[in-house]
Each structure stands twice: as structure tokens, then as C-alpha cells.
Amino acid sequence: MAIDPSELKGRKLGRVLSKLGVTTREQVHEALAVQKTRKVPIGQLLVELGYATDTDVARALAGQSGMAYVDLAGVDIPSDVIEAIPADNAQAYQVVPIEFNPKAKKLKIALKSPNNFRAVDDLRLLMGFNVEAVVADEALIDSLLKEHYSRNESVSDVVSSLASDEKFKGLAASGGASIDLDAVLEASEDNQVVKLLNLVLLQAIKDKASDIHFE
Template structure:
């Protein structure tokens, strides 16, 4: 490329520049740390070439085509299929010296996701996904240059925020998962309001209503998708809080309006073949379900409280029940000691840990 006047979208790069390999991604988390940055500002199209995603000649052609059509070179490359959205997000992260997150691999923290509402996530096109070791809130964004959104998120969450870059499609999918249960609750309430004779006196009839069934099924399906080991239904006198236990940590997922608590409680009891008329004594039961082709065993326990009956559903996904020692992360000296103990002719091996830590 000559050093004379060039396209306004692209800064000339020295011919001796070599391609820089992307920073390695942590295969366990999906989070790629930023690589050391070179001096001077760069266009995203420069970074696309540096990372080896697209050849320089193709980028130059995209610049000319973008000038003619009023589009950016990146949009031209995306539309032509020469560049994927994941590659574009990695180039943006490298351009700003930020970490990149693959939300298909990274497991967002539910407590972080619940720091903002779905509407705010859609408005900012961003979603909190976890807390860093230093307590800073990690926020997945497609456009990390949106300083106003970052300032608003800092005020809304009460945390210092650090943007990490994700593809537009990944963020949209995450926000969609965030809204699934809220939409199910809203739809259930709306369908109940539209029914004639809204006062339902028969608890069993309420439990068999389509909105109630859809809501309970949505909660269970979401829990299985999130890899939860338990679902907690906790009435507090005003509404029923729904929390998932993921990796041993309880995180609030949604809330059920007071008017629907009786129907939801009875529906769960019916699933476990429990007595819906008994509300003063603890009960337990079991049910087997198929959720999106996955066989799941569920143990259901009810416990009376001053605000009503609380329910805990313990989930056992049979597809994930048998894990190898490698999958459990056991290696080195602990693994050798564990395997040696198993081959002894006497003694016992104890598997201990808190609820949801993976003992089963």
C-alpha cells in the first residue's frame, strides 16, 4: 500500500508489519485476555488484517465498496461472508485492548444477570455476566465505546463496571434467555386476567390451568438449561421468589405474583403425586420428566412456613449423572490418592461437600 492519500476508513500500515496471532482463549471459561497493544490508534479493519481474519486486498476492496454504498468496511465484509460476527467481535476487543468472551462457552453468573432488568439490557445492548476477582462487574457488550451505557450501568448496579466484548448474536441470545421466565410469568398473569370469572375457588382447577402449567414447565426447562441442581420456591408473604442453585450458589431468577402462588404450589404437588389439601405437614415425592430430549429425575419436597408452603425441587439430569474423573477436574496427587483408596481391600472413601457441589 502506498504512503500517499488513502481511503478515509483505513490507515496505511507499514509493509514490513507481520500478522499477530490472537491471544489464546481459556478453553474452560471462553474468556480471552487482551494481547499487548501496539502504539498508535488503529482502525478495526486494520486489526482484522493483523489477526489474519481477512486478507489486506479484500479489506481494501471492502473499503472502496463501503464508500460507494455508504456502509462501513466491516459491514461489507460481514454481508459478503468474508468475516464472521465472532471474528468481528474479537477484532473490536483487540482494537480497544479489552477481553473477549464467547458466551457459548462462558457461564454467566445468575446473580450478576439479575442486577439489571431485561428492558435495560435490551436498551444498552449489554448484559452483566459476572464479577471479577477484584469485585468489578463484567459487562458483555458489542460496542464497548458506548460510554453513556457504561455510566448508566454503573449507577444502576452500584458496581464499578468493566466491558468485555461479545458478538451481537451472543448478547441477543443471552438477553432472550434472561427474559424467558419473566415473559412466562407475564403471559400467565395476562391469560388469567382475560378469563371470565377470574376468581377460582378450586385449587386443583387452578393447578390444571394452562397458564400455570406453562409457567411451571418454563421454570423447570430454564433450570435444566442453566445446569441447576435445585429449584427453590420461597413465599415471602407478598410473592413467591424462584431461585436456582447453580454450582452450589443460590441466585434469584424470577418472582411469581401472589395471586398465582396457590396454583403453582398445587401444580408442583400434582407433579410429585402429593396431597394438595395437606398444607401443614412436610411432604416429598418424585417425578420423571423429559426436557428437550433430556431425561430428568426430580425429587420434590414441601415445607410449611409462616408465609405459606415452600418447595424445593432437586434435579438430576441423567445425561450428566455419569462423569469421568477428568470431567470432574480431579487430577494430580488427589486423583492418585483417590484411585489408590478405591483399590484397597478395606476401608471407605467419603465424598463430602455442600449442597450442589457435585457429590452425586
């Protein structure tokens, strides 16, 4: 039966591995004895002794932080989920979106490390979404980043995409005439608009700009 990550939060790594059924107390004590003569992490020692795998240790480290560990091997991420985060954001924070609910404004991302708090906080601020983070294998995240975000999307790319969208053409053509506020609201929640704002904000953060001007 799966263990709730909250039950593992704050526990010592050896205890977490035992709780997960990976190691026994005796194996952990053996590794601790070795650690007295070798100043290396307990997880590394357990792997060297053959009592755990790198994935086991990564899962346990995630549990220590109260986070779930997910296996992304063979997972097919839908294009609308990938498009929820612009390439610049995904590459900058080294994260991959794995679930996205635009109506509920919920986004689930996979991190390489449970200590990547900045990615979660910044994406919440940039996107205005409830961001849930899980941990996944570093090599798999690198592979997914290369597969889906190898070409960085620029602000001009997104603007060009918006310009060709009939929904936005209609708004632009309204000129000084009355504007359908519902249509404006719907347009503002479009993935492409959110993506454009994210790119602008990310660039502002990189440039340490105090003001952003739109013309």
C-alpha cells in the same frame, strides 16, 4: 497468541483485521478499491467478499475501542451473577453480566456494541461497582436476556423477597432496641438491597425525578 485489545485501539478496521490474522493487506486493499465505488463500511465489504465473517468484524470493532470480544455460545452464567443486575437494568441497557465479585465490587458485563458507553457509566453510578465491559454477539446477548430476564422484576417483588429473609426480619424486629451495626452493614451489601436501590434509581431516571423519598 491472543492480542491485547489495547494494541488494537484506534487502528483502522482493515489494519485490525490484518493484525488479528483474519485478512491480508491485499484483501483489505481490494475492499478499499471496491469502497471507492460503493459507500458502504469496509467491514461489510470484507464479509461480502468472503474474507471475513460477521464475528470477525465484531471482534475487530471491539478491538478498535480497546475492548475484548467474548464468545458466549454455550456459556452457563451462574444465578448469583445474573442476580447482580436487576431485570429492568439489564433490559434497559441491553447488557448481560458474565462475572461478579461482590467482595471486590467488580462486575463484568457483555455489551452488543463497544459504543454503549452509557450502560457502563450508568451501571457504575447505580451499583457503585467497578464495571468492566466486553463485547459479545448481539444475537447471543438477546438470547441470554430472554432466558434470564424475560420476567421484569418490580420493586414490590424485591421488597417481598427481603421481607421473607430472616436476616432482615431480625433487623426489623429490633425496633427501638440496640442494633448490631455490623449486621446492618452486612445487610446493606446484600444483593437484594443493591437490587432494590437500583430499581428505585432506574425508575427515578425514567421519570426524570429530582427527589426520591422513602417511607
